[in-house]
Amino acid sequence: xxxxxxxxxxxxxxxxxxxxxxxxxxxxxxxxxxxxxxxxxxxxxxxxxxxxxxxxxxxxxxxxxxxxxxxxxxxxxxxxxxxxxxxxxxxxxxxxxxxxxxxxxxxxxxxxxxxxxxxxxxxxxxxxxxxxxxxxxxxxxxxxxxxxxxxxxxxxxxxxxxxxxxxxxxxxxxxxxxxxxxxxxxxxxxxxxxxxxxxxxxxxxxxxxxxxxxxxxxxxxxxxxxxxxxxxxxxxxxxxxxxxxxxxxxxxxxxxxxxxxxxxxxxxxxxxxxxxxxxxxxxxxxxxxxxxxxxxxxxxxxxxxxxxxxxxxxxxxxxxxxxxxxxxxxxxxxxxxxxxxxxxxxxxxxxxxxxxxxxxxxxxxxxxxxxxxxxxxxxxxxxxxxxxxxxxxxxxxxxxxxxxxxx
Amino acid sequence: xxxxxxxxxxxxxxxxxxxxxxxxxxxxxxxxxxxxxxxxxxxxxxxxxxxxxxxxxxxxxxxxxxxxxxxxxxxxxxxxxxxxxxxxxxxxxxxxxxxxxxxxxxxxxxxxxxxxxxxxxxxxxxxxxxxxxxxxxxxxxxxxxxxxxxxxxxxxxxxxxxxxxxxxxxxxxxxxxxxxxxxxxxxxxxxxxxxxxxxxxxxxxxxxxxxxxxxx
Numbered sequence: 082x083x084x085x086x087x088x089x090x091x092x093x094x095x096x097x098x099x100x101x102x103x104x105x106x107x108x109x110x111x112x113x114x115x116x117x118x119x120x121x122x123x124x125x126x127x128x129x130x131x132x133x134x135x136x137x138x139x140x141x142x143x144x145x146x147x148x149x150x151x152x153x154x155x156x157x158x159x160x161x162x163x164x165x166x167x168x169x170x171x172x173x174x175x176x177x178x179x180x181x182x183x184x185x186x187x188x189x190x191x192x193x194x195x196x197x198x199x200x201x202x203x204x205x206x207x208x209x210x211x212x213x214x215x216x217x218x219x220x221x222x223x224x225x226x227x228x229x230x231x232x233x234x235x236x237x238x239x240x241x242x243x244x245x246x247x248x249x250x251x252x253x254x255x256x257x258x259x260x261x262x263x264x265x266x267x268x269x270x271x272x273x274x275x276x277x278x279x280x281x282x283x284x285x286x287x288x289x290x291x292x293x294x295x296x297x298x299x300x301x302x303x304x305x306x307x308x309x310x311x312x313x314x315x316x317x318x319x320x321x322x323x324x325x326x327x328x329x330x331x332x333x334x335x336x337x338x339x340x341x342x343x344x345x346x347x348x349x350x351x352x353x354x355x356x357x358x359x360x361x362x363x364x365x366x367x368x369x370x371x372x373x374x375x376x377x378x379x380x381x382x383x384x385x386x387x388x389x390x391x392x393x394x395x396x397x398x399x400x401x402x403x404x405x406x407x408x409x410x411x412x413x414x415x416x417x418x419x420x421x422x423x424x425x426x427x428x429x430x431x432x433x434x435x436x437x438x439x440x441x442x443x444x445x446x447x448x449x450x451x452x453x454x455x456x457x458x459x460x461x462x463x464x465x466x467x468x469x470x471x472x473x474x475x476x477x478x479x480x481x482x483x484x485x486x487x488x
Numbered sequence: 489x490x491x492x493x494x495x496x497x498x499x500x501x502x503x504x505x506x507x508x509x510x511x512x513x514x515x516x517x518x519x520x521x522x523x524x525x526x527x528x529x530x531x532x533x534x535x536x537x538x539x540x541x542x543x544x545x546x547x548x549x550x551x552x553x554x555x556x557x558x559x560x561x562x563x564x565x566x567x568x569x570x571x572x573x574x575x576x577x578x579x580x581x582x583x584x585x586x587x588x589x590x591x592x593x594x595x596x597x598x599x600x601x602x603x604x605x606x607x608x609x610x611x612x613x614x615x616x617x618x619x620x621x622x623x624x625x626x627x628x629x630x631x632x633x634x635x636x637x638x639x640x641x642x643x644x645x646x647x648x649x650x651x652x653x654x655x656x657x658x659x660x661x662x663x664x665x666x667x668x669x670x671x672x673x674x675x676x677x678x679x680x681x682x683x684x685x686x687x688x689x690x691x692x693x694x695x696x697x698x699x700x701x702x703x704x
Binding site for chain 1: 494496497500539566567568569570571574586587588590591610611613614615617618619621622625646649650651652656
């Protein structure tokens with residue numbers, strides 16, 4: 082009984098140890114685990130022969146010879162299984178050698194040895210080919226070879242200690258099945274990973290091509306805009322339209338440059354991605370080269386406040402006014418500045434509107450920022466445009482989370 | 489010299505320059521050709537498209553600055569202010585402009601580049617600001633002298649990034665136009681110097697120092 086427990090734990094320990102290493106092929110760690118198991122088993126068999134079952138052996142010298150053969154065969158198979166070719170022949174040979182050594186126990190032990198609880202001379206080493214066949218050919222092969230070895234084990238019994246032998250048989254079968262399943266699983270996972278890598282490479286390539294194409298399109302549109310402006314008349318109108326589309330396409334490309342993978346699973350978002358689409362031929366959006374990472378809801382709210390500011394510009398100053406948006410990522414603060422070159426808001430009018438309780442500028446911008454834990458400043462000089470500055474502090478390097486406030 | 493792989497653009501730009509009174513000494517359609525021709529033609533200003541077929545505009549800028557330090561490079565990009573514009577400016581380009589800029593803006597930019605003045609778009613200013621912030625945030629290499637912007641320089645750069653013209657900035661800060669220009673220039677200079685120092689350090693560390701002697 083204890084022998085079976087030891088065998089079980091040996092298998093588990095070596096499989097776990099084996100899978101810790103890096104793998105080139107999916108079954109490599111399993112082969113290494115098998116090698117570790119076999120060497121450990123040879124050691125265990127030697128211990129059993131030398132100390133535990135010593136009394137049961139009628140021909141101990143021959144038994145030691147068998148142990149030596151086991152050691153040599155373990156080395157041979159360990160080297161042999163790491164090579165790719167002729168594995169099936171080695172597997173068959175492995176099975177035959179193991180069974181042979183197992184059955185040689187008859188000649189080595191006293192007839193009543195099994196009654197006294199002695200293991201065959203191979204002890205746990207007999208599971209070697211079971212695991213090998215399982216790794217190579219899967220669950221069913223592992224189970225069948227387990228059955229074969231178990232039958233040979235049974236054949237040694239000569240009538241006694243049936244229950245212990247049954248234990249051993251079940252364990253062998255289970256070992257074969259489980260390891261085979263594991264090997265299949267590892268192969269499947271590796272295939273999936275390979276597929277994912279290929280898909281990723283293909284999509285990167287596509288992105289690169291798309292970028293080249295977009296660039297060419299942008300160039301042509303810019304050229305049309307230029308020529309149109311020079312030619313005047315109807316062509317100028319065409320050029321203007323081309324210019325609008327060029328700005329839109331550039332904004333779109335800026336988005337994809339800011340990284341379609343920037344939105345991580347952690348619920349963070351890259352503020353640049355949300356802000357860049359606001360770019361038009363009238364609105365210039367300027368961002369830093371690195372991602373401005375912020376918690377997703379905070380980023381959305383900040384973007385909404387920015388859009389509200391831009392809407393204000395359009396409403397109060399007309400369609401032709403230009404605006405500039407600047408996103409800055411300071412170590413402890415995120416700042417979004419919106420400046421326009423419109424007529425500006427006369428002194429006091431802003432405060433007046435807020436006091437009168439009218440929403441609009443005051444609420445949708447300042448209110449949003451306040452809810453986020455930040456602040457908004459609106460400054461304006463009549464005749465020189467308006468500047469809205471949205472400030473959002475980073476709390477101890479952690480992006481500010483939005484409170485469930487009003488919008 | 490005009491470097492652009494799109495023949496229509498090359499001709500349009502060359503024509504605009506010629507009409508404005510500049511002498512177009514050479515044109516090139518790719519990076520390698522540009523490097524070769526620059527040696528023979530010795531231009532004062534190179535108008536360079538960032539998107540080239542054989543090598544990136546950034547590499548061409550670097551190569552041109554290394555081989556002909558007196559050349560002033562103005563980079564044009566169709567797709568807007570992205571990392572490669574920042575890299576080109578770090579590598580020594582003096583100015584940057586969008587391809588969709590108006591003709592007058594383009595000619596103004598060429599004139600300023602020829603005078604040795606930096607040409608900044610709001611987008612480029614934002615990229616440069618971000619770059620300085622990144623450099624000061626990165627804790628590594630405390631001894632290599634991370635460049636820092638003075639408060640004044642940061643302020644001016646921020647104003648450029650929000651679309652203010654130098655004149656407007658000068659009025660707002662009660663400075664002269666020239667002073668504002670110098671501040672912006674210094675910003676660029678600091679960035680380019682730091683980049684050069686980094687490149688030399690990298691070359692020495694990796695045993696590439698010999699290559700710098702090779703010239704063109």
